[in-house]
């Protein structure tokens with residue numbers, strides 16, 4: 001990579017950031033969506049997953065259980081399940097990763113837009129290496145997604161008392177790497193599917209299962225085995241596990257998982273998809 | 289790397305898209321400081337040719353060099369040398385004019401103060417300086433085109449490629465863009481390759497023209513050479529005097545005949561050059577010239593002559609009479 005390639009990386013980061021700043025609606029929608037999840041799921045299920053709401057007054061009189069003891073047991077059950085924190089903390093820390101994950105696929109959409117609106121040709125005819133151009137673009141989008149996640153994490157400080165502020169940078173690093181990888185995947189898909197409809201269809205088919213089989217909404221431990229297996233192959237799982245670990249100190253993964261292993265797996269995933277996106281963009285021509 | 293004087297060398301270029309032959313074995317060269325025009329109707333293969341020269345498409349066969357570099361094997365070098373304005377828009381509408389320029393500059397390795405100054409200079413050149421911080425999506429078609437031209441000049445290309453630079457623009461904007469192109473050639477010694485299907489545009493700007501049709505180059509030369517294929521200009525005179533003896537005196541005329549009472553038509557190679565002599569002969573033969581006009585064949589007639597079809601969408605309308613005349617005489 002020579003000086004001009006670095007310049008090209010910088011120019012594409014600049015472009016993606018400038019576009020992001022100028023499209024307020026996108027910022028709003030990317031932040032509002034997780035916010036809705038947090039409010040609707042977090043408050044709704046949060047109340048169910050809490051022992052405080054067990055109403056003993058309607059129980060038949062032959063049930064001889066000390067209500068306090070029961071609440072203690074149930075409460076312990078749930079906190080163990082969610083790694084030692086309440087549900088809303090569990091959910092919002094997963095949501096930080098999910099926001100960046102969902103945002104990553106917008107990069108793919110923007111490549112298709114650029115194809116249709118012609119800007120892609122401008123980048124294809126530039127003397128800077130294609131690899132640096134696409135890498136700059138991925139970096140720019142990953143930075144934007146990480147900023148979105150930062151907003152969610154800052155929000156989590158308001159709704160939850162168990163967030164470790166000092167863990168935030170480490171958590172963001174996991175999220176950034178994961179987002180870079182999925183950005184690469186999104187771009188690779190967009191270079192294969194030139195129609196917006198085709199791309200959207202694939203992305204919808206992909207994101208929904210990945211989102212639910214990652215530990216964002218419910219723990220991996222209680223999943224059926226087949227689901228666990230899929231989750232193991234889902235890179236988002238490791239970003240959720242790792243970033244949640246740094247934010248709350250909890251271990252909500254399967255027994256073999258640990259933050260270092262998460263980092264290693266995410267790095268491998270991201271390296272692979274960065275290379276794939278680069279190769280595909282290198283080959284891109286006006287013929288497809 | 290191949291050393292040569294020509295900035296563009298195209299040798300036996302063929303490009304197929306599946307079963308479509310878009311470019312069918314064409315060869316041409318462009319010398320430095322030339323304005324070379326590729327003229328042809330829709331689907332002739334102009335854009336395909338240009339995209340191959342600009343390294344965006346690979347030739348099916350044949351070789352293309354820009355500044356001595358092979359467009360396939362040394363594409364990066366070629367990309368450094370060229371600036372291109374595509375037929376279809378290629379700006380980022382979400383960004384300002386300045387940012388579009390800035391990103392382009394960075395992609396071509398410019399930076400800092402130098403980049404900023406060049407951006408302002410070029411925006412000034414295309415008269416868009418006061419719109420520098422306006423988003424491109426609020427620009428008119430003509431403004432976008434001018435911005436694209438400014439952008440393509442930012443890295444000081446050796447070869448400027450303009451694909452249909454004035455398509456869809458109003459006459460004032462076309463004239464403005466023509467002026468920029470002439471100025472680039474005059475002040476900056478730029479070599480320009482332009483495609484168009486407006487024959488007046490090719491005639492107005494190009495020093496050399498290749499006429500393309502169905503993927504083939506069917507004629508090539510300076511506008512004058514091309515028009516000479518139709519063998520000359522027609523001079524129309526209204527006069528009083530001895531027409532027959534006057535006609536006999538015109539040794540340079542290929543043909544001289546009476547077409548109406550007092551009206552003659554003289555076919556010559558180059559009307560402006562022979563007119564003074566013609567006046568002199570009239571004077572010494574006591575012939576009084578009351579009216580004079582001449583018509584030069586346009587590229588439209590050349591295209592018609594070569595293909596039997598007309599280049600449509602021309603701005604300049606050719607009179608029907610003359611067309612009928614040409615069919616009779618030059619085919």
Ligand SMILES: Nc1ncnc2c1ncn2[C@@H]1O[C@H](COP(=O)(O)OP(=O)(O)OP(=O)(O)O)[C@@H](O)[C@H]1O
Pocket residue numbers: 286287305308309310328329330331332333334335336337375485
């Ligand atoms: N990517 C492509 N895939 C398939 N066919 C193509 C492609 N690009 C061009 N063609 C075909 O190649 C032929 C030449 O097209 P080209 O765009 O080069 O013509 P042109 O001279 O630029 O025409 P216009 O004046 O309409 O721009 C046309 O028949 C067109 O349909």
Ligand SMILES: [Mg+2]
Pocket residue numbers: 334335336375451452
């Ligand atoms: Mg074209």
